[in-house]
Amino acid sequence: MLIKLTGGTVYDPAHGINGKVMDIYVRDGRIVERPRDEERIDQEYNLAGKVVMAGAIDMHTHIGGGKVNIARTMLPEDHRGDPVAHSDLCKAGCGHAAPSTLTTGYRYAEMGYTAGFEPAVLPMNARQAHLEMGDTPIIDKGGYVMLGSDDLLLRMMTAKKDQNAINDYVAWTINASQAMGVKVVNPGGISAFKFNQRWQDLDENNPFYQVTPRDVLQTLSRAVYELGVPHPLHIHGNNLGVPGNMDTTLNTMAGVDGYPIHLTHIQFHSYGTEGDRKFSSGAAQIAEAINKNKHVSADVGQILFGQTVTASGDNMSQFRNAGHAHPNKWVCMDIECDAGCGVVPFKYKDQNFVNALQWAIGLEIFLLVDDPWRIFLTTDHPNGAPFTSYPHLIKLLMDKTFRNDVFSRLNPDSQAMSTLASIDREYSLYEIAIMTRAGAAKLVGLHDRGHLGVGAGADITVYTDNPDREKMFAKPDYVFKDGELVVKDGQVVKVTWGGTHAVKPDFDRGIEKEISKYFNDFHTIKMDHMKVTDEHISEDGRGYVIEQECKGRREKTA
Amino acid sequence: MDNFAQAGVVENVTCPACGLLCDDLTVERDAASNLKVSSNACQKSVVFFNRASQSSSPRINGKPADLAAAIAKAAEILGNAKHPLFSGLGTEVQGMRAVMSVADKSCAVVDHMNSNGFMRNIQVIQNSGWQVTTLTEVKNRVDLLVVVGTDIVTNFPRFFEREVWNKESMFGQDTATREVVYLGGRNINTAPGVSPDGRQPDVLPCDIDRLPDVTAALRALVLGKKLYATEVGGIATSELEKLAERLKNAKYSVVTWAAGAVNVPHAELTIQNITEMVKSLNKTTRSSGLPLGGLEGEMNANQVSAWISGYPMRTSYARGYPEHDPYHFSTDALLASGETDALFWISSLNPDRLAPKVELPTVVFGHPDMKLEQEPDVFIPVAVPGIDHKGIAFRSDNVVSLPLAQLRNSALPRLGDVLSAIEQAL
Structure with a gap:
């Protein structure tokens, strides 16, 4: 099957292509060179005047795993407002804050997204995360496995185990969880909460282990780098949501010895304590630090107004914030001496001072960070807002008049505390393509996605150029997934299932003896039963594992 | 690869007989495929693994039938039903995925046998x-x-x-x-x-x-x-x-x-x-x-239903989209009110959990040892997850899932395959 996409205006930042009219050829799911003249084109799409980009990649979205399923179970009233009936093609489900897996896949594809990465895969819950992602159609999936409050890592660090041994354990966990990377959530803090600590600063020892959050960040960022895992350590910092936490965030950037790190939903970690209400924007300082520190990338975790649900591994913070639950119900869990979770429904209100300023802080960060290759478009779905609000967010970034118009209607005190109206920057289509495609693929470590060069997987989205960017990005003309037309005019026309991206870094298999004994002594399952095999992902006949390349193990770097 | 035709010993077997999902059992298999728990047993695992028989065959109106005919008859009953109910739902994750798929297609209600408690x-x-x-x-x-x-x-x-x-x-x-x-x-x-x-x-x-x-x-x-x-x-x-x-x-x-x-x-x-x-x-x-x-797979049913439909048990696809009501869509309420016009009962883990006695077209997908008190229109014995085929089950705490192993050969079909065939035939 040879497909020709003719004459579209192409934005492919991975190859420096910025709005060039060109043809793209697709054969058997891959982008190929221009074929010989005598070869028959099976299908041609005339894309004159259309905007062509690679399929978008959401590098941080909570789409699978226990906490998401708790959120679904907990919020029938939210689902009732957004029922999705089955059609000849698609299964039924429901949408809004914590959509069903099926609806999640369809709606991502209908927005031109072709991959999404679940950022909080607990090792002990990894199989469930993959089961849910396996029931998420069309898009590719993947996850970052959570470490940093697990007993074994903290135990090894307390015992001053060699970094190589820790690297083996981290690599073992990535393999056993079928992950694309490693995430740390409130480093050491989830463990500390189980010992009844409510707060943890970067340099404060865990109540049980002789380990500080900074130690955890240094050890894990180094481990990820030395293992050659392409995605840098994915960090949800300490003190989420706390006024003044920008200092913790700045210290985190400075405190990892220059190893690459990704700071996630940084908006929630960019708060100062100025003003009458002791809550202010730290966006300028945070953005300046990102601009200066080339080893740091971040996604924003923009909030948008309305009902949503926050689902996080950070049960220490979620318990602290549970009083804000709207509606008034919440779940917190301690999980397997491994991790935790907290699910708190939340309604962001545009006339609430704090919420309005959070909105402005997120946008300030987007606009003040210079390098679109190191800042990423997320709402931390569903924590800041459901992913279906991305087109609206893109319009806020691309259209200053629209942005200032919305801003002028927010809580007046919050307007007085933000510099947003004075920022003239408007994102270009090229920059949006970097943030949501080329940059995201590079950051996650997807070598054959996020670009339109020869050899890439043919995940391609075609839009009608429309000055109303919300309308444009909400409803692509065409979406191709691995070369198959899956969406036309914003509607699913074919259901495929996508694969699961994973890295498989090398490790010394000898470590399994130690881990197995540890499981037998302290855990309630056998080590082998924790592992998610390729078969667990493929046995429903739809899913499959796509192994992405690791850079190979590096020598000790410190 | 295990040679299930021979006697053998399997270690670290997961037991789905209760929600603890202990995964440290040793199970011995004799040459006739009888199983016996030989270490880390409890009264429930012994009952679960040590049952001998797997000789049951499908029946239509009490008469032995081949599987294809039983599937065709079940599909006919489902196709004719205006408000079918899938209940019992004693199965593992893959079986439950198939339940949700056929329930969506046939605009059915899903409920689990333990929902009154759960x-x-x-x-x-x-x-x-x-x-x-x-x-x-x-x-x-x-x-x-x-x-x-x-x-x-x-x-x-x-x-x-x-x-x-x-x-x-x-x-x-x-x-x-x-x-x-x-x-x-x-x-x-x-x-x-x-x-x-x-x-x-x-x-x-x-x-x-x-x-x-x-x-x-x-x-x-x-x-x-x-x-x-x-x-x-x-x-x-x-x-x-x-x-x-x-x-x-x-x-x-x-x-x-x-x-x-x-x-x-x-x-x-x-x-x-x-x-x-x-x-x-x-x-x-x-x-x-x-x-x-976590008894009779209740966590599996609720988890899978929550991610596929957005709701836990007691969810109806009658309008073409899922709706959840913990009272209205209970098995007892739907049977008592007469709203349901066909019952599809699933109990593949426990033969003692029988379908409620009803005057409705009924299809039972049962553990092969099930001793029925009331003969349904169609009875399809299905393989037992964790014994006859692999699967995945959720533990009582709703977080940890464990792989269930296959321990012997079985001629019986898997629930998921039977339900998929019925869905295809609709």
């Missing part, structure tokens, strides 16, 4: 949420275990052996010093709560129908309220005051209940007393709830 917990989650923990946390942290309205071990035989009186613990705790309190119930088996060094548990018995009062009183005391009554449900207020103090002083108390055992009207409010008390305790110390469940 839905009490769901209602608490939907109304107020809760703060709960998982088995490995209990095993390594609990210092005070309060057991409400159950002996635990009738349904979860190895609970104390595995999670309370374990020898090793991560944080240096001497597990023999752990304290156990039974609150509520009469004449329950408290022997497993005796510590390895012979210390007796505290037992505060009351009738189950007084648990609403007793849990409300304990919650009030934890909140610092003064009670003027001298006893509640036959338990001296002074005893409850002592328990409240112990909960406040414990470093990691765990309060556990089994929703099915709290068999009183509006039991969700009693469970909510427990869970809201736990939340209050966490203002100053750490405490966690531990809902015990």
Whole structure:
């Protein structure tokens, strides 16, 4: 099957292509060179005047795993407002804050997204995360496995185990969880909460282990780098949501010895304590630090107004914030001496001072960070807002008049505390393509996605150029997934299932003896039963594992 | 690759006979494919694995039929039904995925055989949420275990052996010093709560129908309220005051209940007393709830339904999209009101859980040893997950899932395959 996409205006930042009219050829799911003249084109799409980009990649979205399923179970009233009936093609489900897996896949594809990465895969819950992602159609999936409050890592660090041994354990966990990377959530803090600590600063020892959050960040960022895992350590910092936490965030950037790190939903970690209400924007300082520190990338975790649900591994913070639950119900869990979770429904209100300023802080960060290759478009779905609000967010970034118009209607005190109206920057289509495609693929470590060069997987989205960017990005003309037309005019026309991206870094298999004994002594399952095999992902006949390349193990770097 | 035709010994087998999903069993297979648990057995795993027979064949109206004919007949009944009900749902994750798919296609209702109990917990989650923990946390942290309205071990035989009186613990705790309190119930088996060094548990018995009062009183005391009554449900207020103090002083108390055992009207409010008390305790110390469940695959049914449809059990596809109602879409209510016009009953893990007796077209997908009291229109014996085929099951704590192994060859079809064939035939 040879497909020709003719004459579209192409934005492919991975190859420096910025709005060039060109043809793209697709054969058997891959982008190929221009074929010989005598070869028959099976299908041609005339894309004159259309905007062509690679399929978008959401590098941080909570789409699978226990906490998401708790959120679904907990919020029938939210689902009732957004029922999705089955059609000849698609299964039924429901949408809004914590959509069903099926609806999640369809709606991502209908927005031109072709991959999404679940950022909080607990090792002990990894199989469930993959089961849910396996029931998420069309898009590719993947996850970052959570470490940093697990007993074994903290135990090894307390015992001053060699970094190589820790690297083996981290690599073992990535393999056993079928992950694309490693995430740390409130480093050491989830463990500390189980010992009844409510707060943890970067340099404060865990109540049980002789380990500080900074130690955890240094050890894990180094481990990820030395293992050659392409995605840098994915960090949800300490003190989420706390006024003044920008200092913790700045210290985190400075405190990892220059190893690459990704700071996630940084908006929630960019708060100062100025003003009458002791809550202010730290966006300028945070953005300046990102601009200066080339080893740091971040996604924003923009909030948008309305009902949503926050689902996080950070049960220490979620318990602290549970009083804000709207509606008034919440779940917190301690999980397997491994991790935790907290699910708190939340309604962001545009006339609430704090919420309005959070909105402005997120946008300030987007606009003040210079390098679109190191800042990423997320709402931390569903924590800041459901992913279906991305087109609206893109319009806020691309259209200053629209942005200032919305801003002028927010809580007046919050307007007085933000510099947003004075920022003239408007994102270009090229920059949006970097943030949501080329940059995201590079950051996650997807070598054959996020670009339109020869050899890439043919995940391609075609839009009608429309000055109303919300309308444009909400409803692509065409979406191709691995070369198959899956969406036309914003509607699913074919259901495929996508694969699961994973890295498989090398490790010394000898470590399994130690881990197995540890499981037998302290855990309630056998080590082998924790592992998610390729078969667990493929046995429903739809899913499959796509192994992405690791850079190979590096020598000790410190 | 295992050679299932020969005798053999399989280690580290996962047992789905209760929600603990113990995965340390050794199961021996003889040349005739009979199984026997040879280590780490309990009364439930022995019953589950040691059943011999797998000779059952499909039947239509009581007469033996081949599988294709039975599938065709089941599809005909489903196709003719205006408001079908898939209930029982005793299966593992892959079987449950197939249930959801065929239910969506046929605009059916899904409900689990244990929902009358389980839905009490769901209602608490939907109304107020809760703060709960998982088995490995209990095993390594609990210092005070309060057991409400159950002996635990009738349904979860190895609970104390595995999670309370374990020898090793991560944080240096001497597990023999752990304290156990039974609150509520009469004449329950408290022997497993005796510590390895012979210390007796505290037992505060009351009738189950007084648990609403007793849990409300304990919650009030934890909140610092003064009670003027001298006893509640036959338990001296002074005893409850002592328990409240112990909960406040414990470093990691765990309060556990089994929703099915709290068999009183509006039991969700009693469970909510427990869970809201736990939340209050966490203002100053750490405490966690531990809902015990997971029998007959109820966690599998609720988990899979939640991610596929957005809702837990008692969800209807009648309008083409899922709707959830914990009362209206219960098996009992739908059968009593006559709204349902065809019943599809699934029990592949336990042959003793029979379909309710109804005057409706009925299709049963059953464990091969199922002894029916009422012959359905179609009976299709299906392979047993964890014995005859692989699968995945969720544990009582709703977090950990475990792979179920295949231990022998079976001529019986898997539930998922049968349901997919029926869906294809619609």
